[in-house]
Amino acid sequence: MIDFHHVALEYPGEATLALDDINLHIKKGEFVYLIGHSGAGKTSLMHLLIRRQRPSKGQIYVLNEPLSRYRGARVALHRRRIGMVFQDNLLLEHLSAWQNVAFALRVAGLPKRQWSDRVGEVLELVGLEHRASHLPRQLSQGEQQRVAIARAIVARPPLLLCDEPTGNLDPDTTDQVIRLLHEINLQGTTILLATHAHEVVEHFRRRTLTLRKGRLIRDDPYGGYAL
Amino acid sequence: MSYQLQQMWLAMVANLTATLATLTTMTLTLAMLGAVSLTILNLQNILGHLASQVQIAAFLSPHADARQVFAELQSSPSFAKIRSARLVTKQQILAQMSAQYPYLKDAALLVSNPFPNTIRIRLKDPIDTTEVAKQVGKLPGVHSVEYGAGYVTRAVRVIDAAEYVGDGLVILLLINSVFNVLTTVRVGIYARRDEIAVMRLLGAGRGFIQTPYLLEGLLLGLLAGGITALGLGWLYRSSIGSLQQLLPALPLLGSSKTVNELLEAVAGLGIVLGVAASWMASRRYLRELS
Structure with missing residues (x-):
């Protein structure tokens, strides 16, 4: 699903590498945590996966295709095959929960007649079918994050990237969101989740990758939080 | 397309002041361009008449x-x-x-x-x-x-100079109009930058993001060109008769096919100007945002 071969990332004007000689392989259907301190390179790695950044060195394969070949319209097509959830949920304020989720289908170019079933299905999955007509400001932080997750999975991407999705949530809501992500994983979606929340990594043990100063220092198949 | 039209409308309403300012400037620019072109057309007609008399x-x-x-x-x-x-x-x-x-x-x-x-x-x-x-x-x-003691030569030179000045004025006005559309689209793009960022992350292509701005340019150009062609046409036709009575020696163009074609060209230019400027602006500012 994801392959990194000797990947390095250097931001212009910065002395140190954001990512240094990263090698990793994530199989289809895996649930993988990505942990590390702030500035360790978690978000940089995510940005490489959605082709927001290009590596200074090395090769990246996502869904068995090399990202280095992607330009312009192909980058857009690539992103449609990946779901993304962020710490700031990035919901569009003027759209309701239903419309925010459907927006991903519009961008993906799915016919309108398919929207209703798909959006209803994912809103039910995240437990927000009764809040479908609410605007983001009328929803709690946890609900907003669940809408963001629904938007990320509505186009049924094989890969879901989550960058600190529980960063703004209280422990109970965090628990709900992580359970939801595991449920989505059980349906076959590969998930890479970058997080600071050690209780999450400890409680829901899965393979854990640890980054420190841009280097992958640990790849623990049994999980656990150790920086 | 209904979504794109809706987005265009939302962008125009959200930035109503900038939109109206652009529409006004474009209309005035096209009106001045049309007026200068009509003047040049009449001067050429006079010159042609003069040439046949010399x-x-x-x-x-x-x-x-x-x-x-x-x-x-x-x-x-x-x-x-x-x-x-x-x-x-x-x-x-x-x-x-x-x-x-x-x-x-x-x-x-x-x-x-x-x-x-x-x-x-x-x-x-x-x-x-x-x-x-x-x-x-x-x-x-x-x-x-x-041979008329050189008055002809002087008249021709004056008319030629007027044409050059008119052409220069038209070019400056067109450039001004392009900059106005650029500014309007830029304001629109920056106002919606969060939405555009989300679109990008969800995998929206450039065409999808650009289309509302192109439609906005098209509509502004269509409105400015239409208002100009209708307004200027009405003004010209209603004033040319009196002007002809005032200056019977000058062979002015009446409501001729040439005048109609010129007004159609001005309206067409409005559309081209609107679309081209919004295409340039959206392309440039979207790249800036990314």
């Missing part, structure tokens, strides 16, 4: 052989600038003049025919009048030439 009269010496002078004229370097040359004999001139002024016939009986044989020359371009007249005046057998 002629050089080469009066031959009493004993000059008209055929010989004609042959000299054909071999002179200025012949290439001549559209037509016609010999009018002194008898023909007397007959023409007598028809207008009958007493001349009686006067001619008392003395001999006072008129000289004359070659009447029309030029391809009236700007060459002075130069050709001087060269014709030097030909053997030509006594003197008459």
Whole structure:
């Protein structure tokens, strides 16, 4: 699903590498945590996966295709095959929960007649079918994050990237969101989740990758939080 | 497409002041462009009329052989600038003049025919009048030439200069209009930058993001061009009659096909300007945002 071969990332004007000689392989259907301190390179790695950044060195394969070949319209097509959830949920304020989720289908170019079933299905999955007509400001932080997750999975991407999705949530809501992500994983979606929340990594043990100063220092198949 | 139209409408309403400012500027620009073009069109018409009226009269010496002078004229370097040359004999001139002024016939009986044989020359371009007249005046057998003492040349130069100034003004106005559309689209893009960032992350292509701005440019251009063509057309048609009465000597263009075509072209230019400027702006500012 994801392959990194000797990947390095250097931001212009910065002395140190954001990512240094990263090698990793994530199989289809895996649930993988990505942990590390702030500035360790978690978000940089995510940005490489959605082709927001290009590596200074090395090769990246996502869904068995090399990202280095992607330009312009192909980058857009690539992103449609990946779901993304962020710490700031990035919901569009003027759209309701239903419309925010459907927006991903519009961008993906799915016919309108398919929207209703798909959006209803994912809103039910995240437990927000009764809040479908609410605007983001009328929803709690946890609900907003669940809408963001629904938007990320509505186009049924094989890969879901989550960058600190529980960063703004209280422990109970965090628990709900992580359970939801595991449920989505059980349906076959590969998930890479970058997080600071050690209780999450400890409680829901899965393979854990640890980054420190841009280097992958640990790849623990049994999980656990150790920086 | 309904989504794109909806987004276009939302963007225009959200930035109503900038949208109206652009529409006003574009309309004024196109109106000035149309007015300048109509003026130039009329000046060209006047120039064409003037050109058809301009002629050089080469009066031959009493004993000059008209055929010989004609042959000299054909071999002179200025012949290439001549559209037509016609010999009018002194008898023909007397007959023409007598028809207008009958007493001349009686006067001619008392003395001999006072008129000289004359070659009447029309030029391809009236700007060459002075130069050709001087060269014709030097030909053997030509006594003197008459060509309106250079007023034609001056008139042509003034009209030419007016055209250049008009063209320059039009270009400046067009550039101004382009910058206005650029600014409007930029304001629109920056106001929606969060939404655009989300679109990008969800995998929206450039075309998807750009389309509302292109539609906005199209609509603004269509409105500005339409208002200009209708307004200017009405103003021109309602004022040209009075102007013609005021200046009967000037051959002004009425409600002709040429005027209609010019107004259609101005409306078309509005659309092209709107779409092209919004395409440039959205492309540039979206790249800036990313």
